[in-house]
Amino acid sequence: MSSGSEPRMPYTAPQQDKEGSETLEGSHSAKDSDLFSHPHEFPEGGLAAWMTIFGAFLAQLCGIGYTMSFGVYQDFYTQHYLTNETSSAISWIGSLNTFLVTAVGLVSGPLYDRGYFYHLIIAGSLLQSFSLFMLSLSKPDQYYQIFLAQGLGMGIASGLVYVPTITIVSHYFRRKRTLAMTFVASGSSLGAVIHPIMLNNLLNGRLGFGNGVRASAGFVSVLLLIACLCMRTRLDPPVTPANYIVAAKKCIGDAPFICMIAGGFFFQTGFYYPLFFIQLDSIEHGLSVTFSFYSLVILNVSNCVARVTSGFIAAFTGVPNLVIVATISAGVLNLGMIGLSSLASAVVLSVMYGYFAGLYIAMMAPLVATLTPDLSELGARMGICFFISGFGGLIGTPISGALLTSNYTWWIPAVFSGVVSVTGGMMYAVMRFIFVRRQIKENA
Numbered sequence: 191m192s193s194g195s196e197p198r199m200p201y202t203a204p205q206q207d208k209e210g211s212e213t214l215e216g217s218h219s220a221k222d223s224d225l226f227s228h229p230h231e232f233p234e235g236g237l238a239a240w241m242t243i244f245g246a247f248l249a250q251l252c253g254i255g256y257t258m259s260f261g262v263y264q265d266f267y268t269q270h271y272l273t274n275e276t277s278s279a280i281s282w283i284g285s286l287n288t289f290l291v292t293a294v295g296l297v298s299g300p301l302y303d304r305g306y307f308y309h310l311i312i313a314g315s316l317l318q319s320f321s322l323f324m325l326s327l328s329k330p331d332q333y334y335q336i337f338l339a340q341g342l343g344m345g346i347a348s349g350l351v352y353v354p355t356i357t358i359v360s361h362y363f364r365r366k367r368t369l370a371m372t373f374v375a376s377g378s379s380l381g382a383v384i385h386p387i388m389l390n391n392l393l394n395g396r397l398g399f400g401n402g403v404r405a406s407a408g409f410v411s412v413l414l415l416i417a418c419l420c421m422r423t424r425l426d427p428p429v430t431p432a433n434y435i436v437a438a439k440k441c442i443g444d445a446p447f448i449c450m451i452a453g454g455f456f457f458q459t460g461f462y463y464p465l466f467f468i469q470l471d472s473i474e475h476g477l478s479v480t481f482s483f484y485s486l487v488i489l490n491v492s493n494c495v496a497r498v499t500s501g502f503i504a505a506f507t508g509v510p511n512l513v514i515v516a517t518i519s520a521g522v523l524n525l526g527m528i529g530l531s532s533l534a535s536a537v538v539l540s541v542m543y544g545y546f547a548g549l550y551i552a553m554m555a556p557l558v559a560t561l562t563p564d565l566s567e568l569g570a571r572m573g574i575c576f577f578i579s580g581f582g583g584l585i586g587t588p589i590s591g592a593l594l595t596s597n598y599t600w601w602i603p604a605v606f607s608g609v610v611s612v613t614g615g616m617m618y619a620v621m622r623f624i625f626v627r628r629q630i631k632e633n634a
Contacts, residue, residue, distance in 0.1 A: 238422055239362035243370055245420030246355035247377035249311065252318065252410045252417070253348035253355075254291050255381015258465055258493075260284035261486045262389045263340070265470045271330050271399060277470075278591030279333065284466055286341035287348070289584035292576030294349025299573025300434055302354045303566070305427035314350030315414035321347055322407035326400050353572050356555045360568060361424040367559065368509065369501035372552040376497035379548055382490035390483040437570040446628070447561050447571070449621035454579030457517050457550070457614025459586035460524050460607030464489065464543050466587045467594070467603070471527070472536050474598050485536055489544035496548025503549070509556045510622040516549035517618055521611030527604040561625065586610070 233239050260283075267280045298310050321343030328335040356374060363370045385406070392402030441447050468489060472482035504512050523543040530536055555572065562571050590603035 233362050233424075234364070234366055236362070238424070241420045242358060242362060242422055243374060245417040246358055246374045248413045248417035248420070249315070249351050249355045250374055250377035251381035251384070252413050253314070253351050253381075254378040256344070256385050256410065257284070257287050257291055257348055258378060258382035258490065259385035259389060259486070260287065261466050261469045262386045262393070262483075264466050265473065265482075266393050266399075267336070268470060272333060272336070274331050275333055276591065276596065277594050278588045281466060281587040281591040283337050283341040285462070285584050285587045286337075287345040288462060289580045290342070290345025291348040291352050292580035292583070294346055295353040295573040296434075296577040297573070298350050298353045299357075299570050302357060303427060303570060305423075307354050307358065307421075307423050310350050310354045311418055311421060314347045315411075315418055317350070318344060318347035318414060319407060319411040322403060322410060326403035326407060328399075330399075353576070355421070357568055357572065358421060358423065360559075360565065368504055368556040371555050371559075372497055372501035372504075375552045375555065376494055378551070379490055379494035379497050383487055383494055386486045386490065387484075394483075434570050434574070437567045438574060440567070441571065441574060444561070446621045446625040447575075449617050449624060450557065450561060451575055451578050453517065453614045453617030453621060454554075454575065455582040455614070456610050456617060457521070458579055458582035459589075459614070460521065460582075460609070460611035461547065461550075462583055462587050463524060463590045463603060463607035464527060464539070465547075467590065468527075468530075468536070468540060471530055471600060474600075475531055475536075477533055477536060481533060481536070485540055488537060489540040489547075492541045492544030493548035493551070496545040497552040500549050500552040504553065504556065509553055509560050510618070510625060512549060513553045513557055514615060514618045514622060516546045516553065517615035518612055520546040520550060521608050521613075521615050523608075524611050525604060525608030527607070528601045530600070582610075582614075 264277075264280055264284060267275070267283075268277060272280055298314075301310055321339050324343065325336065325339040328339060356371060359367060359370045359374060388406060388409070389402070392405055393399055395402070397405060441451075465486070469482050469486045472485045473479060477485075500512065507515075520543060523539060523546065526539055526543075530539055554576075558572050558575050559565070559568060562568050586607070590607055593603040593606055594600065
């Protein structure tokens, strides 16, 4: 709304309703130039804000978006490049990458709180580019080379960038924070559409593995350079940054937060199974190679649509409710992977799972923000939550790969992934129940 004729009111702390949506008391000045001199008033837009959001979007596209494309590498390594390794061993490369994306938040979170935003995004971008070029030099059946470059190097790089590019949204937005966060998060799903198409054509085309990965590395490097040039901080770091030990002690006594972490751990244990295995699953079930290459793309297109629309849906349902629906539905669809045997079933599963998975990923950061009463601890709480929950992603796909075996017994990992995912959804339901009861008591 325009408030050009309204007097500027002092900013007061946000109150949260029982669904976790935020309201503001008071009004905001309309002029962005004034807002920069009054840091506790949020622009809710403007050139600097949207340039920063766009830069964070590109960083997510290159970071976790590339990580979510590992299904292409899983298929390529299994059939061509690491033929001496089991599916479980290959899965460790992708699972370590996904784990580090969130686990490194334990370091990047407090560093962000202390004002090291630019150091983190520049270091992460350089390491991401370097690791990709090193991956292009890896030789066939040299597992340790690929593990170090793709699993360790790229995982750390994405982790340095992930939390800062999500939390920078809080410098510019309060009322529209969930919507802005979901737009940033949609960058990773768009990346998970672009990268698989490009990688499948590069790795299986004339360029081959080395030159194909180098071409991909060049593309990512350019986008990361643009991202670094676009993003700007607005607020000074707090005089006394949040202490992880103090924040952790608060979290221990925060029952909804503990339930959220437990729900994230269980859900993420089964979450990555379709993302890593749907392309290989489609090929092994006799579907055309062309379609199988695009099965992961279909999933991620649906994922992208979900992230873009999630902010609008959350405005009506509330963030906790949307997370519960998304996680339980995704868990049931994981069980549905048992029935993947035809083109139609692969398309339906890809579209539906991609959508609910996208809703979940888009709501992760807003859910942490909803359950954080003191926003000066937001970076710390995100780091703690993502670190612990990330262990689910670390162990989930290797377990699924081991259950799959060399005989490709597809129903066993599908049952495992489905059960643990639904368990995670139930933990989120418990979280909401406790959170709502606490809000009712506080407002009574």
